[in-house]
Amino acid sequence: MRLTEQDHAKVTAAVAEAELRSSGEIVTVVARRSDNYNDVAAHAGVFAAMLVLALLAIFPGIALWIDTHLHDPWAEHPSPAALFTIAFVAAALAFLLGRYALAHDGLRIAFTPRATRARRVRARALTLFRSAVEQRTVEHTGVLLYLSLDEHRAELIADRGIHGKVPPETWGAAMAALVAAVKDGRAGDGMAEAVRQVGDVLAQHFPRAADDANELPDRLIEL
Incomplete structure (x- = not known):
């Protein structure tokens, strides 16, 4: 599965639109795999x-x-x-x-136990979150949406400003929509839909302020 230029444009546009409604910042990352195993x-x-x-x-x-x-x-x-x-x-x-x-x-x-794959996807997501999102916004309102294609797994990690107000289960629908789309070969659509749903949650809890600035990149990062 490969992401096209249209997929990149679609996800980037979804991030920009979501951030128009919230002070939260969404960083999207897609990796081929999270580990060589x-x-x-x-x-x-x-x-x-x-x-x-x-x-x-x-x-x-x-x-x-x-x-x-x-x-x-x-x-x-x-x-x-x-x-x-x-x-x-x-x-x-x-x-x-x-x-x-x-x-x-x-x-x-395929021969790697599911629990092992889950741990390594999570570990890679945490590493990326700490280097690209954590404490990089004024109000600590950054979110990393990470997709690992070969494992068909995704992770969402929120900075402490969001994590303190939004319980982890709130993101369940967005992550389910993303994984389902990936299994259908529509990773770009899945990322865009997940971003839209994440944006809805952020807009509810962290509405955009008049002086809000774009603190993190909107573009989809493909590793």
Whole structure:
């Protein structure tokens, strides 16, 4: 899924319109993904290696069969060194197969537990919020709307001026509309609709003052 110039224009216009009605500031960020999840592939490799070792422990005849095809089949007893070498090589090969089976980004994300994906999207959103929104407005009325495309997850984080007056569940409808649109392949429409709903909440609790200034950028930021 890619955002077009029309998507950027649509979201930017929605932010500008929302901020005409409120002293709140909305920052929109879209990222392809929030993490590379390389550790998930490594964990898959470790799991594959441990599984092979467990199978060799349960069925030692496998290692004996391999040894007879690599060394003297008439030997009465295979050496422990040979059996350990077979186990090591088998585990190493299993690790590599497990690791590189998840070389594709989509597969790594698919095999990542949902709770892990949620935590990493949230962590990325918090990092961006602290660097681009937090305490960057006079009345601490900034909001970050963050979308991570590959995970189909979104986060909304509000600065302390808003968080103190608006409970987190208030944003539920806006976030649900955004995620639903993303699943339909309409990320731009979803972001614009979420911004509109967030703007409605901000206009209710933080109406725009006569001397209000635009303190944060309106444009959609794509990472």
